Amino acid sequence: MNRLQNPYLATLLLRLSLGLMYLSHGALKLFVFGPAGTAGYFASLGLPGFFGYVAIAIEIGGGLLLLAGIQARWVALLLIPQLLGAIVLVHAANGWMFANAGGGWEYPAFLITASLALFLQGDAKRARAA
Numbered sequence: 001m002n003r004l005q006n007p008y009l010a011t012l013l014l015r016l017s018l019g020l021m022y023l024s025h026g027a028l029k030l031f032v033f034g035p036a037g038t039a040g041y042f043a044s045l046g047l048p049g050f051f052g053y054v055a056i057a058i059e060i061g062g063g064l065l066l067l068a069g070i071q072a073r074w075v076a077l078l079l080i081p082q083l084l085g086a087i088v089l090v091h092a093a094n095g096w097m098f099a100n101a102g103g104g105w106e107y108p109a110f111l112i113t114a115s116l117a118l119f120l121q122g123d124a125k126r127a128r129a130a
Contacts, residue, residue: 007121010121011118011121014114014117014118014121015066015067015069015072015076015118016066016067017114018063018066018076018111018114018115018118019062019063019064019065019066019067020063020067021063021111022059022060022062022063022066022079022111023059023060023063023064023067024063025059025063026055026056026057026058026059026060026061026062026063027060029052029055029056029059030056030060035052035053035056038052038053038055038056039051039052039053040052042055045089045090047089055082058079058082059079059082062075062078062079072118073118073119073121073122074119076115076116076118076119077115077116077119079111079115080112080115080116083108083109083111083112083115084112086108087105087108087109087112090102090103091103091104091105091107091108092105
């Protein structure tokens, strides 16, 4: 392994960037839309409004756990169903590009892929030198 190949640093960067993305996504729901607004939006989708509160807790809690490195592999895996729900219930009908009205599905799909990659990388301490 040369100096530019560092699986420990790669895992750290992936974990921290995912943690910040989930945290910021949850903070958007909490501080911009507000808990009641988020619950109302979920209700407008035909879901129970309390799912909005659950989504805020999952995203903020998951983001903080990823940033802290607490069970990061499993947290990343457990965040995937929420993103799948976001694609199926909200973003799939809006097309590929997240810049589309209502947001397309490429951003949550990328977060799913990155979360799965973090899960599959495993504990960086187990990484072997190539």
